Amino acid sequence: MKILALEFSSAQRSVAVVEGGTDHLPVVLVEMVEAGGRATRALGLIEEVLKLSRVEREQIDCLAVGLGPGSYNGIRAAIALAQGWQLATGMRILGVSSAECLAAQAQEQGCFGKVNIVIDAQRKEFYLASYEIGDAVRREVERLRLASPGEVEAKMKSGEMVVGPEVKRWFPASREIFPAAAVLGRLAAGRRDFISGEKLEPIYLRESNFVKALPPRVIPTIPKP
Helix, strand or coil: CEEEEEECCCCCEEEEEEEEECCEEEEEEEEEEECCCCCCCHHHHHHHHHHHHCCCHHHCCEEEEECCCCCHHHHHHHHHHHHHHHHHHCCEEEEECHHHHHHHHHHHCCCCEEEEEEEECCCCCEEEEEEEECCCCEEEEEEEEEECHHHHHHHHHCCCEEEECCHHHCCCCCEECCCCHHHHHHHHHCCCCCCCHHHCCCCCCCCCCCCCCCCCCCCCCCCCC
16 A cells, blocks of 8 residues: 655654555654654645655555644645545545554654653643553553643653653753654554545644624714714
């Protein structure tokens, strides 16, 4: 199975083509990363990755999308692209947590023990999930939730590791890891829980609050003398 993976949930966005399945280990054919900004040449990156991997669009069997949490606009862009592709071709889609992707990358980089995945949630809060990671094990021990800076600092003071995108901005002793499309694609290669594009949703833990706009002001007309 050939997988096109899109990971746009952080400032370092990436696209990868991964080949694999349940019968053999997945292989990353090509990955391209665009760093340093929130704007992404999504279609341009996809075209370049397909060209370098010598894979035609019609040969892609599945689109894997990083669902965050993270950059809401980036995740929405990836979802919209996947939805359009599925609508046009019937392409199969998988949604993968970007926190799970970060935990897998931490494991690959030898971050063992209690590892905390930390992602900026704005409003002076962070998304926080904790994993127990070893050479051959990766297990979520605390589910993803919103946390204060003090809670993250307490984790570090107790000797636990903190990793995530851009985390050094707030926690200098932490380790920066950005979610990568290559890892996302490898995770997707072992899954078969395909989903309809219309059901793809960003991972967003806050409740949506909508405030009804005030009615427009009616400016009285002044009669002419």
